[in-house]
Amino acid sequence: MDKHVIEAYERGWMYFSLLMILVFLVFIGYTLSGYAFYVPDAARRIDPTTVRTGGFPQPHVEEVAPGKYQAYVIGQAFTWLPSEMRFKVGDEVTFFVTSPDVQHGFYIHGTNINVQVIPGEVAKVKTTFKRPGEYLVICNEYCGIGHQNMIGRIVVEE
Amino acid sequence: MATLAQKDAYADFPVKKVSLYFITLGFIALSIGTLFGPFQALNYANINLYPWLQKILPFVKSYYQGLTLHGVLNAIVFTQLFAQGALLYLQAKEMKMLPQMGVAWAAWWLAFVGLVMAAIPLLMDDATVLYTFYPPLKGHPLFYIGAALIIVSSLLSVYLAAELWYRWKKQNPDKPTPLVSYMSVVTWMMWGVAAIGLVVEAVVLLIPWSLGLLKGVDPLLARTLFWWTGHPIVYFWLLPAYVVWYGILPKRTGGKLISDPLARLVFLAFLIFSSPVGFHHQFADPGIDPFWKLVHTVLTMMVAVPSLVTAFTVAASLELGAREAGGRGVFGWIKKLNWKDPIVLASTLGAISFIAGGAGGIVNASFTLDYVVHNTTWIPGHFHLPVATAVTLTHMGLAAVLIPHLTGKPLVGLGYFRAGVVLWFTGMMLMAIGMHTMGLQGVPRRAWIANMAPNLEGIYASSAIWMVLNGVAGTILLIAATLIFYSLFATLLQGKRLSPEERPEIEFTEAISGPEGRRSVMVMDRLFFWWATALVIVLVVYMPTLIRIWSTFVSAPGFRLW
Numbered sequence: 040m041d042k043h044v045i046e047a048y049e050r051g052w053m054y055f056s057l058l059m060i061l062v063f064l065v066f067i068g069y070t071l072s073g074y075a076f077y078v079p080d081a082a083r084r085i086d087p088t089t090v091r092t093g094g095f096p097q098p099h100v101e102e103v104a105p106g107k108y109q110a111y112v113i114g115q116a117f118t119w120l121p122s123e124m125r126f127k128v129g130d131e132v133t134f135f136v137t138s139p140d141v142q143h144g145f146y147i148h149g150t151n152i153n154v155q156v157i158p159g160e161v162a163k164v165k166t167t168f169k170r171p172g173e174y175l176v177i178c179n180e181y182c183g184i185g186h187q188n189m190i191g192r193i194v195v196e197e
Numbered sequence: 198m199a200t201l202a203q204k205d206a207y208a209d210f211p212v213k214k215v216s217l218y219f220i221t222l223g224f225i226a227l228s229i230g231t232l233f234g235p236f237q238a239l240n241y242a243n244i245n246l247y248p249w250l251q252k253i254l255p256f257v258k259s260y261y262q263g264l265t266l267h268g269v270l271n272a273i274v275f276t277q278l279f280a281q282g283a284l285l286y287l288q289a290k291e292m293k294m295l296p297q298m299g300v301a302w303a304a305w306w307l308a309f310v311g312l313v314m315a316a317i318p319l320l321m322d323d324a325t326v327l328y329t330f331y332p333p334l335k336g337h338p339l340f341y342i343g344a345a346l347i348i349v350s351s352l353l354s355v356y357l358a359a360e361l362w363y364r365w366k367k368q369n370p371d372k373p374t375p376l377v378s379y380m381s382v383v384t385w386m387m388w389g390v391a392a393i394g395l396v397v398e399a400v401v402l403l404i405p406w407s408l409g410l411l412k413g414v415d416p417l418l419a420r421t422l423f424w425w426t427g428h429p430i431v432y433f434w435l436l437p438a439y440v441v442w443y444g445i446l447p448k449r450t451g452g453k454l455i456s457d458p459l460a461r462l463v464f465l466a467f468l469i470f471s472s473p474v475g476f477h478h479q480f481a482d483p484g485i486d487p488f489w490k491l492v493h494t495v496l497t498m499m500v501a502v503p504s505l506v507t508a509f510t511v512a513a514s515l516e517l518g519a520r521e522a523g524g525r526g527v528f529g530w531i532k533k534l535n536w537k538d539p540i541v542l543a544s545t546l547g548a549i550s551f552i553a554g555g556a557g558g559i560v561n562a563s564f565t566l567d568y569v570v571h572n573t574t575w576i577p578g579h580f581h582l583p584v585a586t587a588v589t590l591t592h593m594g595l596a597a598v599l600i601p602h603l604t605g606k607p608l609v610g611l612g613y614f615r616a617g618v619v620l621w622f623t624g625m626m627l628m629a630i631g632m633h634t635m636g637l638q639g640v641p642r643r644a645w646i647a648n649m650a651p652n653l654e655g656i657y658a659s660s661a662i663w664m665v666l667n668g669v670a671g672t673i674l675l676i677a678a679t680l681i682f683y684s685l686f687a688t689l690l691q692g693k694r695l696s697p698e699e700r701p702e703i704e705f706t707e708a709i710s711g712p713e714g715r716r717s718v719m720v721m722d723r724l725f726f727w728w729a730t731a732l733v734i735v736l737v738v739y740m741p742t743l744i745r746i747w748s749t750f751v752s753a754p755g756f757r758l759w
Contacts, residue, residue, distance in 0.1 A: 159751030162483035183758025
């Protein structure tokens with residue numbers, strides 16, 4: 040094959056690659072604008088040694104407005120506190136999650152809620168539960184010998 | 198067939214010996230690390246063989262310790278040592294000049310001492326922190342010091358490559374750098390920028406902390422410094438394989454590169470775009486501004502372009518050779534590739550796996566998509582394609598020719614080697630299918646799921662089919678590894694040597710459009726300028742975040758939880 044023909048193909052492929060990447064970036068921008076509350080944010084920094092002694096609220100769920108909840112969650116080796124949370128379909132929940140020991144991963148199975156729990160950070164992430172059922176809260180960052188057993192539950196009722 | 202005395206074997210070109218030492222040490226590390234791989238694959242098939250393994254190797258305490266050894270030895274040690282050996286030799290051979298041999302040996306000894314130091318706590322279960330060693334999990338100080346020495350060794354290799362290039366350039370001021378040397382030097386310069394994060398993390402935070410000189414470390418700061426290095430390290434693994442794909446592979450199957458300047462442009466793009474991308478590993482992290490996450494997303498997407506170009510160019514170069522050899526049809530030419538050659542077989546299969554690996558990488562880098570796959574088995578499923586398949590197979594293929602070339606010892610068991618390569622490719626592809634799918638179903642990575650508490654057993658049962666695939670893949674990979682390592686180590690350990698005329702030669706690819714007389718090539722040849730540019734860009738995208746975190750330093754005490 041003539042070398043100019045191949046070089047033309049090569050250039051064409053290069054432009055195609057750039058265009059493809061550009062299209063992907065547009066999609067990313069679109070999903071960011073539409074689903075941005077899945078993007079974990081930092082509520083504040085925190086001294087991890089104070090998490091259990093008043094620097095962070097006791098683990099609990101509170102209703103701040105009708106259908107709107109705030110959940111204060113501690114991930115520690117090797118449990119989630121609270122270990123079970125209950126909501127109703129359509130509830131909007133803001134989670135505040137931190138760790139007093141090592142890193143954990145706050146992953147609500149089957150959803151986009153997937154947050155790194157880092158000592159020193161209070162992670163904030165918001166979601167609305169649309170499907171009823173039982174969701175596992177799986178720790179997906181290695182935290183020690185019992186890491187695989189660090190699993191909590193969220194029950195969403197009709 | 199003549200038998201040469203040991204000391205004569207390297208006398209013509211002493212860099213051969215130091216390269217061989219790097220490569221051999223790398224393969225020793227890889228063979229130990231690989232041993233744990235099948236146990237991990239079987240863990241994800243819900244088969245816990247660790248109690249049994251402990252009877253044979255009493256020092257192995259847990260899946261997590263095996264996983265740490267697997268990650269550190271394979272991903273960090275092997276890849277670096279192979280690059281240090283192979284790139285140094287290829288550059289020296291092409292430039293027909295010796296690197297500073299004293300520095301080269303110092304680099305080898307540093308890596309060796311560092312490896313031994315890090316291996317002791319790893320084997321004693323005193324540093325079961327995985328190869329990301331995120332604080333506040335706290336390993337034994339020897340682990341961090343040993344790892345730091347290995348990194349220092351790699352920085353000596355950066356110096357060696359740059360110094361040799363600079364000396365050559367002084368002697369040949371008007372000539373463009375030869376292509377393979379250009380690619381090697383750019384790879385090392387890229388690593389020089391990339392390694393800064395890890396060096397700072399180890400020297401300023403982890404080592405003083407593990408020795409008790411610092412009460413606590415800031416986990417987010419450490420993570421951010423880690424990923425400064427942690428993503429471009431992937432290109433540090435990958436680019437030596439690219440050197441083979443561009444610089445050696447086409448030649449061995451009768452092909453030519455289409456364009457030499459384009460290959461340079463690809464490497465230059467990696468120098469610029471490899472490092473300012475680390476936040477795409479931290480999309481799930483609180484405490485990093487979404488704006489900077491988006492900047493890193495855009496730059497990560499840019500770094501996909503040189504890989505896409507490589508896919509086209511390398512495939513086209515192979516096709517050219519195969520058609521010249523009489524290949525016909527849209528895909529029929531593939532049969533005419535020189536599949537008997539270990540480099541062609543291993544690199545081509547590796548490159549094929551990289552197509553899927555690259556596509557998955559774009560998914561991971563896509564900010565919002567990442568939340569679906571972050572820290573699920575999708576991630577190890579992904580990186581076993583570029584690293585454990587594309588890079589490792591390419592290095593194995595090169596070693597099958599390079600070891601005989603360096604030592605004069607003929608390759609033992611070519612048939613076993615080739616069978617091993619095909620099985621390795623097959624096993625990795627099956628494992629990747631299994632792990633990607635399990636990841637989409639939400640199975641977490643790095644979890645000892647074959648050893649769950651009784652009340653949790655069966656929670657991943659809906660992924661059972663894909664778990665079986667992992668078990669099958671792990672078994673295939675064990676056979677593949679046995680065949681390949683047998684061939685390579687039997688080659689090294691035999692006494693037989695070929696006469697100089699019989700030794701396999703390593704020749705470099707020629708290009709249809711060469712570099713001569715191109716202004717663009719001379720601009721691209723101003724490597725110190727591009728190196729500085731790369732450094733400035735990485736500082737711009739990192740400093741605002743690093744300064745902000747550092748100025749509110751959180752002191753987290755360490756934990757040993759394994």
